[in-house]
Amino acid sequence: MAERDVVFRVKRYRPESGGKPTYQEYRIPYRDDMVVLDGLNYIKDQVDPTLTYRWSCRMGICGSCGANVNGQPRLTCGTYIRDVHRGAVTIDPLANFPILKDLVVDFDDFLEKLASVTPYIVREESTDLTKEFVQYPEDVEAYRQQSLCINCMLCYAACPVFGASPEFVGPAASALALRYIRDTRDEGSDQRLARLNTKSGVWECTFVGECSVVCPKNVDPAAAIQTLKVLATMRHMRRLLMPGAASR
Amino acid sequence: MERAAFDIVIVGGGAAGLRAAIAAAQSDLDLSIAVVSKVYPMRSHTVSAEGGTAAVLRDYDSLELHALDTIKGSDFLADQDAVEFFVARCPKEILQLDHWGCPWSRDPDGRVSQRAFGGMSVKRTVFAADKVGFHILHTLFQTSMKFENIHRFDEYFVTSLIVDGGVCAGVIAIDLRGGRLVAINGKATILATGGCGRVYEFTTNGFIKTGDGMALAYRAGVPLKDMEMVQFHPTCLPGTGILITEAARGEGGYLINKEGERYMQRYLPTKMELGPRDILSRSMIQEIKAGRAFEGPYGPYLGLDLRHLGAATIDKQLPMVRELAEKYMGLDPIHEPIPVRPGQHYMMGGVSTNSTGETTLPGLYAVGETACVSINGANRLGSNSLSECLVFGEWCGLAAAQYAKQRVAYPRGTATRETLRREEARVFDGLMGRERGKETLAGVRVEMQQLMERDVGIFRDEAGLADACGQLAKLRDRFSSVGLADKDRVFNTEMTGVLELDFMLDVAASIAHSALNRRESRGAHSRTDFPARDDANYLKHTLAYRTDGAPRIDYSPVKITKWQPVARTY
Numbered sequence: 001m002a003e004r005d006v007v008f009r010v011k012r013y014r015p016e017s018g019g020k021p022t023y024q025e026y027r028i029p030y031r032d033d034m035v036v037l038d039g040l041n042y043i044k045d046q047v048d049p050t051l052t053y054r055w056s057c058r059m060g061i062c063g064s065c066g067a068n069v070n071g072q073p074r075l076t077c078g079t080y081i082r083d084v085h086r087g088a089v090t091i092d093p094l095a096n097f098p099i100l101k102d103l104v105v106d107f108d109d110f111l112e113k114l115a116s117v118t119p120y121i122v123r124e125e126s127t128d129l130t131k132e133f134v135q136y137p138e139d140v141e142a143y144r145q146q147s148l149c150i151n152c153m154l155c156y157a158a159c160p161v162f163g164a165s166p167e168f169v170g171p172a173a174s175a176l177a178l179r180y181i182r183d184t185r186d187e188g189s190d191q192r193l194a195r196l197n198t199k200s201g202v203w204e205c206t207f208v209g210e211c212s213v214v215c216p217k218n219v220d221p222a223a224a225i226q227t228l229k230v231l232a233t234m235r236h237m238r239r240l241l242m243p244g245a246a247s248r
Numbered sequence: 249m250e251r252a253a254f255d256i257v258i259v260g261g262g263a264a265g266l267r268a269a270i271a272a273a274q275s276d277l278d279l280s281i282a283v284v285s286k287v288y289p290m291r292s293h294t295v296s297a298e299g300g301t302a303a304v305l306r307d308y309d310s311l312e313l314h315a316l317d318t319i320k321g322s323d324f325l326a327d328q329d330a331v332e333f334f335v336a337r338c339p340k341e342i343l344q345l346d347h348w349g350c351p352w353s354r355d356p357d358g359r360v361s362q363r364a365f366g367g368m369s370v371k372r373t374v375f376a377a378d379k380v381g382f383h384i385l386h387t388l389f390q391t392s393m394k395f396e397n398i399h400r401f402d403e404y405f406v407t408s409l410i411v412d413g414g415v416c417a418g419v420i421a422i423d424l425r426g427g428r429l430v431a432i433n434g435k436a437t438i439l440a441t442g443g444c445g446r447v448y449e450f451t452t453n454g455f456i457k458t459g460d461g462m463a464l465a466y467r468a469g470v471p472l473k474d475m476e477m478v479q480f481h482p483t484c485l486p487g488t489g490i491l492i493t494e495a496a497r498g499e500g501g502y503l504i505n506k507e508g509e510r511y512m513q514r515y516l517p518t519k520m521e522l523g524p525r526d527i528l529s530r531s532m533i534q535e536i537k538a539g540r541a542f543e544g545p546y547g548p549y550l551g552l553d554l555r556h557l558g559a560a561t562i563d564k565q566l567p568m569v570r571e572l573a574e575k576y577m578g579l580d581p582i583h584e585p586i587p588v589r590p591g592q593h594y595m596m597g598g599v600s601t602n603s604t605g606e607t608t609l610p611g612l613y614a615v616g617e618t619a620c621v622s623i624n625g626a627n628r629l630g631s632n633s634l635s636e637c638l639v640f641g642e643w644c645g646l647a648a649a650q651y652a653k654q655r656v657a658y659p660r661g662t663a664t665r666e667t668l669r670r671e672e673a674r675v676f677d678g679l680m681g682r683e684r685g686k687e688t689l690a691g692v693r694v695e696m697q698q699l700m701e702r703d704v705g706i707f708r709d710e711a712g713l714a715d716a717c718g719q720l721a722k723l724r725d726r727f728s729s730v731g732l733a734d735k736d737r738v739f740n741t742e743m744t745g746v747l748e749l750d751f752m753l754d755v756a757a758s759i760a761h762s763a764l765n766r767r768e769s770r771g772a773h774s775r776t777d778f779p780a781r782d783d784a785n786y787l788k789h790t791l792a793y794r795t796d797g798a799p800r801i802d803y804s805p806v807k808i809t810k811w812q813p814v815a816r817t818y
């Protein structure tokens with residue numbers, strides 16, 4: 001495979017040395033079968049071991065390796081250099097998150113948001129562990145799409161609402177809320193919808209839709225948020241009409 | 249925080265660590281549990297498991313048969329009492345995961361589906377499409393959020409165990425973001441740190457699988473068991489090592505050579521593509537040697553042909569296979585065979601434990617891929633590993649909870665402070681102080697990986713293994729002059745890379761020496777100079793103990809309950 005050169009313009013930020021984030025350029029050889037992560041690894045191993053970024057699975061499933069590549073949030077392990085380079089490839093940390101060092105950003109806030117949508121099965125009474133639930137293939141299909149989220153945070157990096165108001169629960173956490181709401185084994189919709197019906201909940205979303213464009217797993221969080229708005233409204237109406245009646 | 253104390257400290261947030269954490273947390277809400285992980289738990293490499301997890305759920309199957317398949321697959325090196333314990337508890341774990349919301353694939357009647365897997369004589373493998381590890385991990389991680397007594401230490405890198413008066417008293421870890429060392433004390437400590445695939449060059453394992461827990465225990469005097477038993481998976485993408493799951497063959501995929509022939513008929517006509525992995529990987533190497541492989545930019549490869557399965561089956565049961573082939577090979581398996589070759593995949597060996605996960609160091613437990621109970625013996629059957637993480641994860645979590653409750657006092661401060669000071673001197677003053685010279689982190693790492701690949705791979709012999717042992721000792725010397733360019737304390741991944749290489753060099757030496765000393769062929773350990781299994785001399789577990797020089801090799805008996813070793817024929 002023919003080798004050519006490409007310039008990686010990588011945003012550097014070193015908290016201990018102070019100062020503002022700056023770009024550093026690296027000219028590296030690449031082949032057509034190299035992804036952006038391979039380029040970063042080449043730099044780390046051969047050129048500059050101080051370059052700092054996260055990665056692990058290199059197969060698009062662990063969700064560690066997100067970065068803004070030429071301004072677009074992407075998984076660096078799933079983005080071919082040949083597809084994004086125009087002489088140079090510009091790599092920034094995922095937008096909208098605090099930078100810890102170089103391409104490493106702080107996601108803790110997301111984990112709190114995830115916890116806030118009750119991301120587990122809720123049952124009123126304990127269940128008989130000796131029996132499996134009956135779930136038909138179409139029941140699984142109903143929540144399958146939202147269950148595919150790898151928590152890569154590309155959608156948050158693409159979301160202008162989250163950028164402007166960081167308290168917004170955001171696309172992935174919303175999609176995961178819907179994933180459990182749609183699961184026939186779950187009885188926790190009410191508390192999730194109550195949570196999402198708050199100021200920091202789904203109503204913040206102005207339906208920009210960028211989240212679904214960048215999502216590498218086709219989770220379609222934008223559609224999930226729209227569905228949640230409908231469900232939250234229905235819940236609200238029901239409570240007005242039938243006070244005291246809990247919804248499932 | 250310089251020091252924190254918990255009832256139980258769990259190192260690792262993969263399937264094994266999280267299952268243990270939930271079991272302990274649920275058993276007593278007053279117990280405090282720390283989950284310490286060098287990556288956010290949902291990044292753990294469990295996430296990459298594709299094919300499925302085994303359990304007896306149907307009338308056509310039996311515990312007896314699952315046990316027999318496992319023991320035969322292990323080439324009779326598994327401990328049969330542990331296997332019986334294991335198979336009996338797998339079904340409950342599937343149901344437990346069902347109740348926690350795991351999106352298992354379902355049959356039309358609403359029951360959990362099961363598929364065929366290599367070496368399993370009936371359809372026994374439960375799955376969630378071909379993203380089983382991903383779904384199990386996220387289900388466990390999200391369920392763990394229910395428990396207020398589980399405290400996470402995300403992105404804390406453990407550098408050492410704390411041993412106080414012959415008892416394990418927790419760990420020392422680098423808080424990667426804070427750039428400082430902290431002591432996390434526990435009345436009980438569980439290592440659930442996964443495998444060590446990255447000691448090899450061509451592996452299905454992620455970058456984080458560097459055998460840290462194995463080395464941590466080994467350094468504290470705990471033996472590593474059966475380290476020569478390294479599984480090579482037959483179907484990995486050339487170049488990257490990305491795995492194409494065995495489920496592709498479970499669903500009916502063929503392996504073909506360049507003549508288009510299903511070559512397994514030459515090696516294992518009764519099982520064909522659904523033979524155990526050790527046999528399939530060796531058959532591939534033989535096809536390659538016979539000149540019947542395809543040639544590609546990354547060397548010879550064979551074909552995994554799914555075309556006859558059709559688009560509907562591929563999309564429903566193997567969506568990730570299609571996604572990976574399209575993304576990383578630029579081809580659509582509906583129309584073209586996928587290029588594959590064998591690569592390191594899994595460690596049967598690991599920290600020596602009993603069925604409750606106890607090691608020889610009181611207060612220290614190990615579970616999951618990092619441990620060796622052993623139910624896998626000389627060759628693991630696909631889909632037994634996730635089940636192992638779940639079954640023994642629960643059991644180990646409960647055992648550690650029991651143990652912690654019996655120990656009234658938290659560990660004393662003296663040994664902890666001393667270990668903290670020692671690690672500060674070793675890591676931040678020592679390693680970080682070293683200037684960069686001729687030897688580099690990447691250079692030594694690649695040499696180790698290539699050496700292991702060449703001499704401690706699928707086929708082995710005395711000369712190669714002896715050479716590998718010598719070379720590894722030299723690499724250990726050269727490692728001591730690897731310096732660091734990054735002198736910042738915060739999130740120093742060059743530093744963690746050096747610490748991981750340090751761990752891997754210990755682990756690699758234990759593998760090579762254990763392999764050198766087992767002069768027979770059994771399961772995945774295939775010696776060209778000793779091609780036969782030798783029960784008279786080697787029906788026993790290898791135990792490697794760390795010394796200042798070469799590891800000391802010892803042995804322990806294999807537990808046989810009712811299946812006497814017979815020739816492993818299929």
Ligand SMILES: Cc1cc2nc3c(=O)[nH]c(=O)nc-3n(C[C@H](O)[C@H](O)[C@H](O)COP(=O)(O)OP(=O)(O)OC[C@H]3O[C@@H](n4cnc5c(N)ncnc54)[C@H](O)[C@@H]3O)c2cc1C
Nearest residue numbers: 260261262263264286294299300406442616617631633634
């Ligand atoms: C590609 C692939 C496919 C597979 N498919 C299957 C399958 O279909 N069926 C099956 O049964 N098995 C499969 N396996 C095997 C199985 O996935 C693994 O054996 C299992 O997931 C291991 O889980 P674990 O919890 O032991 O470790 P891991 O999931 O690897 O977790 C290790 C944890 O330890 C932490 N850790 C490690 N070192 C440190 C340290 N120094 N400090 C702090 N934390 C640390 C990590 O952060 C991580 O959280 C597959 C494996 C691979 C690689």
Ligand code: SF4
Nearest residue numbers: 149150152153155215
């Ligand atoms: S919804 Fe998509 S983009 Fe957002 S975190 Fe999940 S997988 Fe990533």
Ligand code: FES
Nearest residue numbers: 058062063065077
């Ligand atoms: S490295 Fe795991 S998603 Fe990219």
